[in-house]
Amino acid sequence: MNYRRKYYDLFSKFYDDFIKLHSKDKNEELRKFFVEQTKLENNQIVLDLCCGTGSNFIHFKNKAPKGFFVGIDFSYGMLIQAKKKFNNANLVLGDVAFLPFKDNTFDIITYTFAFYELKGEKVHKTLLEIKRVLKDNGKLLIMEHEIPKNSLTKLLYYIRLATMGLKKAKTIISHEQELLQKFFPNVKKIISPSKKSKIFICQKEC
Numbered sequence: 001m002n003y004r005r006k007y008y009d010l011f012s013k014f015y016d017d018f019i020k021l022h023s024k025d026k027n028e029e030l031r032k033f034f035v036e037q038t039k040l041e042n043n044q045i046v047l048d049l050c051c052g053t054g055s056n057f058i059h060f061k062n063k064a065p066k067g068f069f070v071g072i073d074f075s076y077g078m079l080i081q082a083k084k085k086f087n088n089a090n091l092v093l094g095d096v097a098f099l100p101f102k103d104n105t106f107d108i109i110t111y112t113f114a115f116y117e118l119k120g121e122k123v124h125k126t127l128l129e130i131k132r133v134l135k136d137n138g139k140l141l142i143m144e145h146e147i148p149k150n151s152l153t154k155l156l157y158y159i160r161l162a163t164m165g166l167k168k169a170k171t172i173i174s175h176e177q178e179l180l181q182k183f184f185p186n187v188k189k190i191i192s193p194s195k196k197s198k199i200f201i202c203q204k205e206c
């Protein structure tokens, strides 16, 4: 079994409490801000990649009550928590490098705090898969942390990167916009109001 998957299975029951403790964002203002950037409309179909415990779903639902939301994650434990939190979610157990969906299916694809976990060939494979299942003019939105300023948080941030393969993670971080532009010519970068996170909005061409 993939050790990362096992790690998330074990961590799944405590994941939300851990994030609440260390994010200082009790009202989830960051997720609200992120979902605002999707410009999601009613009746649109959204795919949340590496959906984890499903923290984005409630914000999708608030923005578009008639939308159709799908989440995919390779950790069964994380999906169980997502189902408890948002019973209406359509959840798929799977790896984002092999998306089990037809071409041109989704209006919007979201990817929060998990893009840096991709390693090696999976980076390109996943971006190709995203492009395949995204509708023409559809959008991919990726949110990741900026490099923290506080030294303790910075240390934790680098430890997380190290567990993913420091060299690869550093390459992704310093060249992420160029990397995304190879797949999506139109890439816009936005910084969150707290300045702690960044969002890349990538539009698929017709």
Ligand SMILES: C[S@@+](CC[C@H](N)C(=O)[O-])C[C@H]1O[C@@H](n2cnc3c(N)ncnc32)[C@H](O)[C@@H]1O
Pocket: 004, 005, 008, 049, 050, 051, 052, 053, 054, 055, 072, 073, 074, 075, 078, 094, 095, 096, 097, 111, 112, 113, 114, 117, 118
């Ligand atoms: C840091 S959590 C982020 C969860 C969620 N996106 C959020 O914003 O809270 C990373 C998630 O990515 C999932 N994950 C990592 N690599 C994956 C892959 N290759 N395919 C599917 N899920 C993956 C993990 O199981 C975990 O749930």
